[in-house]
Every structure is written in C-alpha cells, then in structure tokens.
Amino acid sequence: MVRLYWTDEAKYYLKNIHDYIALDNPKAAKNVVKKIREKVQILKQFPEIGGIYQGLDRKDIRIIYYTHYRIAYIIVDGQRIDIIGVFHGAMELKNYIK
Secondary structure (H helix, E strand, C coil), rough: CCEEEEHHHHHHHHHHHHHHCCCCCHHHHHHHHHHHHHHHHHHHHCCCCCCEECCCCCCCCEEEEEECEEHHHHHHHEEEEEEEEEEEEECHHHHHHC
C-alpha cells in the first residue's frame, strides 16, 4: 500500500488554512482540515487520480481538489506519495512550488 507523507510545507499550509478559518469559526476550521485529510486518502488507492499541474516546467506535480482548495502532491515511487502543499484556488501555485 502507498504511504502518504505530509511535507513540512504542506503541514504549514494546512495549519494556515485552519488558523484563518478559525478566526471566524473554529468548528468549521477543524472540519475543513479533516475533510482535506480525508480527500488525500484516495491517493492510497488511486495515486494518479490527480491531474498534472501545467503551471511549471516540472511534470511530476499532480493536483487533486477539495472544494476551492488544491492539494499538490508528487508520486515519489510505488510506495510513497509526498503531499507538498494545500492551496486556496486563488493562489498562483508557481509562486509557492519550487
């Protein structure tokens, strides 16, 4: 089975999403983070489900969506997927992914 690894950057982005939403609604913030984490679980069975992100010269970055959030990941090998970030749809990913 594929193992999901959350990079420090991805954890940072997820915490920022939580903290921003929690300013108005802590319960909703917790729920959004939970749902994003649940969405990522689909990658264990279907690692190539996300579309290849076309905004960079790299072709190894894939994207799945949860509402208006984009979850960026890389298939490292047949056993590991790295979640590299969670971004609001209005954010320009190429400014954040290197």
